[in-house]
Amino acid sequence: MSPAPFTLGPALLFCPADRPDRYAKALARADAVILDLEDAVAADHKEAAREGLLAHAIDPARTIVRVNPVGSPEHDADLAALAGTEYRTVMLPKADGRFVGPLLAPDGGPYAVVALCETAAGVLAAPALAARPDVVALAWGAEDLVASLGGTSSRAPDGGYRDVARHARSAVLLAAGAAGKPAIDAVHLDLDDLDGVRAEAVDAVASGFAATMCVHPAHVGAVRAAYAPSDAAVAEASELLAAAERESDGGVFALAGHMVDGPLLRHAEAVLRRAGAVRTTPGAPAAASGEQIAAQPANDEGDRP
Incomplete structure (x- = not known):
C-alpha cells in the first residue's frame, strides 16, 4: 500500500519540536508545519522534543515530522515516539542510499516520506529515492550539502546560490518531476531578507516546485504571495485556454x-x-500583497515558531 499523494503547501513552516507551546501558532500561520526533531533541537533536548510530540497533538493532516537521519542514535527513538501519535508524514533528513527499507507506521503500512536530499550522496540518490512508492516528495537543502563537500558557504557574496547548490536544486527538481512526485524548495536563512525569500519563491514556482520550506512566520506570506498567480496571469491563462x-x-x-x-x-x-x-x-492565511509582506518584521522573536 502506497501513501496518498503529497498535496501540502505552498508554505511549510518549521517549528522546533521541543517548543510545543509554538506548535498551534506555527500551524495557524502556514499551510503546514514541520515539527523538527533534528537540527532545530539541541542534543540534550531530544527527549523533551519527543515528549512534546506525544503530549501536544495538532492536525495530523497538516503536519510533517522531521526525524533524525537513518543510522543516527536518535532515529529509532524518534520512530518509537512517532508511533504514539497520529502523524503519518515524515521528513527524512540526509536521505541517501542508506534508506533501504520503508518506515512502518503502527498499522503496518509505510509512513509517507518526504526525502530531504541535502548531502552529495543524497543528491546523487535523488532519482532512486523519488522512485520509491513510500516517498511522496523530494526536498533539498543547501547548507548540509555544502558541509558534506567540505565547503563553507552555499551562497556567493551577492546572496545568490553558488553553482553547486543551484546544480543540486535542479537535480532534485528533475528527479522528482521524472517520477511524478512534487519537489519542495529549500529554506532562506536570512530572516530579514523578505525580498530574497520572495524572489526565490517566484523562481521556485516558475521552475516547477510545489512548495517552499520556511524558517520564520514572516516568510510564509512572501512564499504564499509568490505561489499565488496574479489576476493578470489568471486572465491571460484563461484567455489562452479559451482560444x-x-x-x-x-x-x-x-x-x-x-x-x-x-x-x-x-x-x-x-x-x-x-x-x-x-x-x-483550512486555517491557512491568505497570500499577502507585496506591500503587506514588506511591512512585516522578520526579526521579532515573539513571532518565531
Whole structure:
C-alpha cells in the first residue's frame, strides 16, 4: 500500500519540536508545519522534543515530522515516539542510499516520506529515492550539502546560490518531476531578507516546485504571495485556454502575435491550478500583497515558531 499523494503547501513552516507551546501558532500561520526533531533541537533536548510530540497533538493532516537521519542514535527513538501519535508524514533528513527499507507506521503500512536530499550522496540518490512508492516528495537543502563537500558557504557574496547548490536544486527538481512526485524548495536563512525569500519563491514556482520550506512566520506570506498567480496571469491563462478551445484542429495556433502550442497550454493549466489551490488549505492565511509582506518584521522573536 502506497501513501496518498503529497498535496501540502505552498508554505511549510518549521517549528522546533521541543517548543510545543509554538506548535498551534506555527500551524495557524502556514499551510503546514514541520515539527523538527533534528537540527532545530539541541542534543540534550531530544527527549523533551519527543515528549512534546506525544503530549501536544495538532492536525495530523497538516503536519510533517522531521526525524533524525537513518543510522543516527536518535532515529529509532524518534520512530518509537512517532508511533504514539497520529502523524503519518515524515521528513527524512540526509536521505541517501542508506534508506533501504520503508518506515512502518503502527498499522503496518509505510509512513509517507518526504526525502530531504541535502548531502552529495543524497543528491546523487535523488532519482532512486523519488522512485520509491513510500516517498511522496523530494526536498533539498543547501547548507548540509555544502558541509558534506567540505565547503563553507552555499551562497556567493551577492546572496545568490553558488553553482553547486543551484546544480543540486535542479537535480532534485528533475528527479522528482521524472517520477511524478512534487519537489519542495529549500529554506532562506536570512530572516530579514523578505525580498530574497520572495524572489526565490517566484523562481521556485516558475521552475516547477510545489512548495517552499520556511524558517520564520514572516516568510510564509512572501512564499504564499509568490505561489499565488496574479489576476493578470489568471486572465491571460484563461484567455489562452479559451482560444485553444475555439481552435478546431487542436494544433498550433497564433494568439496576439505569439505562437501557442501544447507546452504553453500546460503552463496555462498550471497557473489556473495554482489559482484554485492557493486558498484551499483550512486555517491557512491568505497570500499577502507585496506591500503587506514588506511591512512585516522578520526579526521579532515573539513571532518565531
